Amino acid sequence: MPIRGTSALAPTAPARPAAPGPAARPPLRVVENPAPRRLRVARPRLAHVVVLVAGVAVILLGQLLLSIAVADGAYRVSELQGQQKGLLRDQAALQESLDALSSPQRLSTEAEKLGMVTSGTLPYLDLDTGATSGVRIGGGGSVRGGTGAEIGNVALDGAPGVQADSGSSASSLASGWSDAGPSVGTTSGVAPAGQDAPVDTASGGSGTLPSPVTR
Amino acid sequence: MRYPRRTGGRLALTVVLVALLVAGFVVRLVDVQIVRAAELVASADDTRTVTLTTYGSRGSIVASDGTVLAQSVDRFDITASPRQVDLDSTEVKKDGTWTKVPTTEAIAAIAQITGTPAADILTALTADPESQFAFLAQGVTLEVYRKVAALDIPWVYAQVHPSRSYPLGAVGGNLVGFLGTDGPQAGTEANEDSCLAATDGTTTYESSADGVRLPGTEVVDTAAQDGGTVRLTIDTDLQWYAQQVLDREARKLGAEWAVAMVVEVKTGRILTAADWPSVDPNDVNLVQDNAWGARSFSSPYEPGSIMKPVTVASELDAGVISPTEQWSVPWHYTNGLPGDHYIQDAWWHGTMPWTTAGILVNSSNVGLSQISEKMSAAERRDYLLKFGFNQGTEVDFWGESSGTVLPLDEVDAITNRTQGFGQGIAVTAAQMVSAYQTLGNHGVRLPLSLVDECDHPDGSVSEVPDREGTRVVSADAADTTVAMLEQVPTVVLDGVAIPGYRIAAKTGTAEVAEGGVYTDDRIISVAGLLPAEDPEYAVVVSFAKPDTIKTSAGAAPAFADLTKQIIKEFRIPPSTGSTPDIPLTW
Structure with missing residues (x-):
């Protein structure tokens, strides 16, 4: 019996001829003859099973790979989040030291170290009339008035340029043990307190001011 | 269908076994899925689920130009x-x-x-x-x-x-305040805590054995809220300069404490409220604990003669005196005072033919007493209250004092006169600078403000101060008073005049009472306005209990330096016009 059509018909087709009155016949004859037919019928079934099992295997494997990928992504996310946290901390620490370094206390101290003095009042030029007005008074000298008076800032403790010995350098951070000993490597007074600051070895010992180079 | 007996027995046995097995599974299933479900889920969650408290960070305090005064950092x-x-x-x-x-x-x-x-x-x-x-x-x-x-x-x-x-250390330290282990302890940290405080949140997630969050399991139960940023009205450069000058001068004078305030006349914004000693919020123990707050708000003192312009402006407004009214002013005065009480001027002089302006410029206590007699105590008290005395300023600073203007039933004949020249009345520097702001702003008092706004992380803005003014005295009364004060730097007070600029100023040397008795301690002050032709800045400088110079001349250098710095920093062009010529004598 030729098999046509869909696979859904396959299992039921061979069952029909065997159905009418099998009990009246001797069982041996029945077994021999239909056997090749049944084999012919079973062949497509095997292909179906193979396809089915392979399909399931592929789906399972796909799912496995997918979840591996997702889990791997989670580790990557976790790692990047850790990195981000570290970088944010760096940024905050650098900003903090920048804020302290731009405080009026340090700016005035550094300005006076460079030999700067306070300014006087300003003369004005009227662009309409060309007349000048105002008298230049005051100016010169230190804001501290020679009394050594100073508005304190604990935030500047250890900041470069303010304390003579900043005692730390960017290089000593990276290598841990090798620089942890009493002999700290080349320090730069200009480098900010944060760890990622570039070390300006050209500027010499600690406490050196960042003086401009005339070209 | 018939089967052999043995086959039938095996089949029955198998069916029974399978049925038993299935029944066993069903019982177990019901037990796990229904009976003990809640308990098992909870215990599973316990082992896998991590609940994390996420912390919002406390907001920053910044100055008007955005300079950070206080910020949260990780230690x-x-x-x-x-x-x-x-x-x-x-x-x-x-x-x-x-x-x-x-x-x-x-x-x-x-x-x-x-x-x-x-x-x-x-x-x-x-x-x-x-x-x-x-x-x-x-x-x-x-x-x-x-x-x-x-x-x-x-x-x-x-x-x-x-x-x-606190990156700026002691600059503005008294205003910024600080945090203790239990939270905000002083200053703006305490005042604006509702804006600055962060709200903690919670996040739950399922974690792998090595602590990595399982993808897709994170649930934010409550989001952490960062605190808002408080923007102060303070100008950090001027604030630093004022503190530096106070430090220098207070050391020279041997003063116990000192305050300086600068207020924008046309807005009521406090640009500077400097205190000496200055506390560094990074390490408050560097100064004594009585300097942890802001004395400019919390320490009332008898202001002395810097109060006189307030009295004159009030009486000009009430119409009971005129600027050129003629007075005969002796140096010693007992008129209407009980018993052997007297009022006298700080120096001997004969009976002087002073005008009202002359009395104010020469700072005669006797003359001011005569002026005070023109107004009832009740009316004067009303004016003082309108100027903002006897009540906290709108800043409502941490530990702010409201000062004291005595109730009427406690005002005796002496106090009735001395109030006019700033004794028998206690004010804070903030109240005093606010009174000068009123005079400078043509008689309209603006609420003092220290906070411009609170910027919340969601973009909303709160704590915007009310800048609605109230008229205290007429523009004419205020302007006339300021015009009189213009003659102080040119006639009586050395070292305050700045060539090219018109500056109104008034000195004050107040006696300090301790235990109800006036001692030989003084509080010396200079208060003023610049530029006098249309004031922009009100300035008050006071030094408490100086040793070396006990007259107001001791406060003049600090006032002069501060006004010069204001001129430089805010690029004030030289004044126009000339000082009004109000006669001082008749």
Whole structure:
């Protein structure tokens, strides 16, 4: 019996001829003859099973790979989040030291170290009339008035340029043990307190001011 | 269908066994899925689920130009697990390989980086050898933490310790305030806590054995809310300069404390409220605890003669005196005073033919007493209250005092006159500068403000101050009073005049009462307005209990330096017009 059509018909087709009155016949004859037919019928079934099992295997494997990928992504996310946290901390620490370094206390101290003095009042030029007005008074000298008076800032403790010995350098951070000993490597007074600051070895010992180079 | 008997028996047995097995599974299934479901789910969640408190960070306090005055920073506590410590040797990672070093060397390395004495570290490690936790150093910076972490000592741990940093140190320290271990302790930190405070949130997630969050399991139960940013009206450069000048002058004068305030006349914004001694919020213990607040708001004092312009302006407004009214002013005065009480001027003089302006410029107490007699005590008190005395300013600063204007039934004949020249009345520098702002703003008093706004992370803005003014005296009364004060720097007070600029100023030397008795201690002040033709800035400088100079001349250099700095910093062009010529004598 030729098999046509869909696979859904396959299992039921061979069952029909065997159905009418099998009990009246001797069982041996029945077994021999239909056997090749049944084999012919079973062949497509095997292909179906193979396809089915392979399909399931592929789906399972796909799912496995997918979840591996997702889990791997989670580790990557976790790692990047850790990195981000570290970088944010760096940024905050650098900003903090920048804020302290731009405080009026340090700016005035550094300005006076460079030999700067306070300014006087300003003369004005009227662009309409060309007349000048105002008298230049005051100016010169230190804001501290020679009394050594100073508005304190604990935030500047250890900041470069303010304390003579900043005692730390960017290089000593990276290598841990090798620089942890009493002999700290080349320090730069200009480098900010944060760890990622570039070390300006050209500027010499600690406490050196960042003086401009005339070209 | 018939089967052999044995086959039938086997089949029945199999069916029964399968049925039993299925029944067993069903019972178990019901038990797991229904009966004990809640309990099992909870215990599973316990093992896998991690609930994390997420911390919002406390908002910053910034100056008007955005300069950070206070901010939240991460500090780190270096901790250790003493139970893991082998006191003989420790295996550390040195140059990429694990090496055994003596534990003393590891301790020495930590000590050198953190600054904690090695002996203290050893004590911490040995105090309870079975403990899992001990502090080695607290609140260290990121730099120190990274160095310690780089040592790779297995028993050393660290935890984040949220902290507060004040990058400008003592500049504005009295205004910014500080945080204690239990929260805000003073200043704006305490005043604006509702804006600054962060709200903690919680997040739950399921975690793998090594602590990684399982994808898709994170649930934010409550989002953490960062605190808002408080923007002060303070100008940090001027604030620093004022503190620097106070520091210099207060040391010279041997003063106990000093305050200086600068207010924008046309807005009521406080540009500077300097205190000396200045507290550094990074380490408040560097000054005595009575300097932790802002004396400009919290310390009332008898202002002395800087109060006189307020009296004159009030009476001009009431129409009971005129600027050129003629007075005969002796130096010693007993008129209407009970018993042997008298009022006298600070220096001897004959009976002077002064005008109202002459009395104010020469700062005659007797003349002011005569002027005061023109107005009832009740009316004067009303004017004082309208000027803002006897009540806290709109700033409502932490620990602010409302000063004292005595109730009418406590005002005797003497106080009735002395109030006019600033004795028998207690004011804060903030109230005093507000009164000068009123005079400078043509008689309209604006609410003082220290906070411009609070910017919340969601973009909303709150704490915007009310800048609606109230008229206290007529524009004419205020302007006339300021015009009189213009003659003070040119006629009586040396060292305050600035060539090219018109400055109104008034000095004050107040006697300090202690235990109800006036002592020989003084509070010396100069208050003023510039430029006088249309005032922009009101300035008050006071030094308490100076030793070397006990007259108001001692406060003049600080006032002069501050006004010069204002002219420079705010680029005030030279004044136009000339000082009004109000006759001082008749």
